[in-house]
Amino acid sequence: QSVLTQPPSVSGAPGQRVTISCTGSSSNIGAGYDVHWYQQLPGTAPKLLIYVNRNRPSGVPDRFSGSKSGTSASLAITGLQAEDEANYYCQSYDSSLSGSDVVFGGGTMLTVL
């Protein structure tokens, strides 16, 4: 059971827009900690897609965008392309009585129909 909750799967047709949610709590996203997003293609390491809630590293297309509000964050992908088919993960930081840890979402598989 991941600390951050993501839908297991989403899908969309080429050219469409999809969003992936990442729901946390008052000890992580709701506490003001930043959210980051990764894309993972099969057999490869995760690749940073969005950092500090809404910023794109150099080379990431502007079709990818991030937002954060309250205890949740979202990743939006517009103009879906076949190459976007991958697993997507959110990441934040969690601070509770038991300690402070980097935490990840369980991942969302994006299928391009």
Next chain:
Amino acid sequence: QVQLQQSGPGLVKPSQTLSLTCAISGDSVSSNSAAWNWIRQSPSRGLEWLGRTYYRSKWHNDYAVSVKSRIIINPDTSKNQFSLQLNSVTPEDTAVYYCGRSLTLGAAFDIWGQGTMVTVSS
């Protein structure tokens, strides 16, 4: 261009120690603005951060609560690399292990190693 190159065995026996190394090129393990992390991924546990080492006037280590009693992450400044030791492993520790860089504490992992599949089995 920063790159991380992992090395280490892919098979470890139960109760023994898992040891992996991550060699850094294009940056320094002693950097005052980076942290050097270990993360693992398995079907049952997903992505799981294990810990990090970083230098801010002196060396610091932070470890995940789940492995705190049996993990050591060490920097090696002479070889510009850092290592992971996970003691008393069980089949639950079977996973792909990644090293990664974060540019501030709590920041995103912007550079990842290639990953090492480690199986715990007799």
